[in-house]
Amino acid sequence: MEYQVSAIGVIHTPYATKEKAPIQGHFHPDATGTIEVLAEFAEGLLDIELFSHLVLLYHFDRANDVELVRHPFLDDAPHGIFATRHPCRPNGIGLSIVKFLERKGNLLKVSGIDVLDGTPLLDIKPYVPRFDCFPEASEGWFEGKEKREKPPGRE
Amino acid sequence: MEYQVSAIGVIHTPYATKEKAPIQGHFHPDATGTIEVLAEFAEGLLDIELFSHLVLLYHFDRANDVELVRHPFLDDAPHGIFATRHPCRPNGIGLSIVKFLERKGNLLKVSGIDVLDGTPLLDIKPYVPRFDCFPEASEGWFEGKEKREKPPGRE
Numbered sequence: 001m002e003y004q005v006s007a008i009g010v011i012h013t014p015y016a017t018k019e020k021a022p023i024q025g026h027f028h029p030d031a032t033g034t035i036e037v038l039a040e041f042a043e044g045l046l047d048i049e050l051f052s053h054l055v056l057l058y059h060f061d062r063a064n065d066v067e068l069v070r071h072p073f074l075d076d077a078p079h080g081i082f083a084t085r086h087p088c089r090p091n092g093i094g095l096s097i098v099k100f101l102e103r104k105g106n107l108l109k110v111s112g113i114d115v116l117d118g119t120p121l122l123d124i125k126p127y128v129p130r131f132d133c134f135p136e137a138s139e140g141w142f143e144g145k146e147k148r149e150k151p152p153g154r155e
Numbered sequence: 156m157e158y159q160v161s162a163i164g165v166i167h168t169p170y171a172t173k174e175k176a177p178i179q180g181h182f183h184p185d186a187t188g189t190i191e192v193l194a195e196f197a198e199g200l201l202d203i204e205l206f207s208h209l210v211l212l213y214h215f216d217r218a219n220d221v222e223l224v225r226h227p228f229l230d231d232a233p234h235g236i237f238a239t240r241h242p243c244r245p246n247g248i249g250l251s252i253v254k255f256l257e258r259k260g261n262l263l264k265v266s267g268i269d270v271l272d273g274t275p276l277l278d279i280k281p282y283v284p285r286f287d288c289f290p291e292a293s294e295g296w297f298e299g300k301e302k303r304e305k306p307p308g309r310e
Contacts, residue, residue: 001275003214005246007156037237041245044223046235050295057212057248059158068199080201082192082279085286090196091160091277093212093248097287120156122246124237128297131240132252133288140205142283 007120009037011058013113018062022114032101033113035121042106049103053127054110058094059120060087074145083140097127162275164192166213168268173217177269187256188268190276197261204258208282209265213249214275215242229300238295249274252282
């Protein structure tokens with residue numbers, strides 16, 4: 001099964017390079033960015049203001065080759081790509097949950113964003129705690145991993 | 156920006172038809188399904204057993220045409236598609252968070268699944284509460300919406 005996806009917009013952030021982008025928005029809750037939705041899709045934003053948090057799906061457009069087992073940024077042990085959130089993954093789809101601050105037409109200001117400036121947006125979904133929040137979930141190997149700089153040459 | 160995505164596996168569930176599939180896994184926490192990852196990607200599952208919950212991204216392969224404003228299943232008022240989780244959306248990418256029960260090779264047994272049998276799998280990510288759980292988030296128009304049957308002819 002193959003099919004074509006195309007950007008519905010673009011994500012503007014302060015992070016111009018991979019070195020500057022944070023590992024996870026969680027570690028930079030105050031970082032703000034702007035989601036620009038293409039005019040042809042703007043009608044689909046009706047009622048988005050009802051939500052405080054949004055799920056963003058986007059394309060890791062500057063990722064390198066996929067490696068099925070690799071070192072993630074937050075750990076010094078290798079893991080399977082599906083046990084990490086690393087960008088270099090099959091289909092290259094990223095997911096971030098961001099706080100929704102303000103809408104001006106087809107521009108959505110958000111915080112807690114962690115993607116590269118210019119990242120192609122694939123979808124926006126409302127974050128619904130009843131469906132998406134599982135406080136009892138384990139942290140797996142992320143347990144105890146704290147904010148750090150990206151290890152040099154790690155990608 | 157356009158690019159090609161292709162299935163890394165297939166999701167097996169008890170739901171053969173749209174009418175039988177639940178609106179959200181939240182309403183059917185005991186429903187189980189099996190994620191079958193293609194052999195060529197199985198190596199990427201290393202350490203996935205460390206996690207209790209997984210994020211699944213998949214293709215709504217039997218969705219109808221996109222309508223940017225539409226009635227979702229859980230409400231009788233229309234909303235913009237990006238303020239709903241409806242399958243008929245640009246790029247047709249679905250997201251579900253499921254409970255991980257058991258792994259046998261490239262087969263992952265999960266519960267709380269809400270997708271159609273045979274749905275093409277695009278990605279698996281570990282669910283990490285620190286990154287993904289926002290109990291303070293608003294429910295938007297989902298507030299107070301409880302489990303119900305899909306309204307007939309709604310898609």
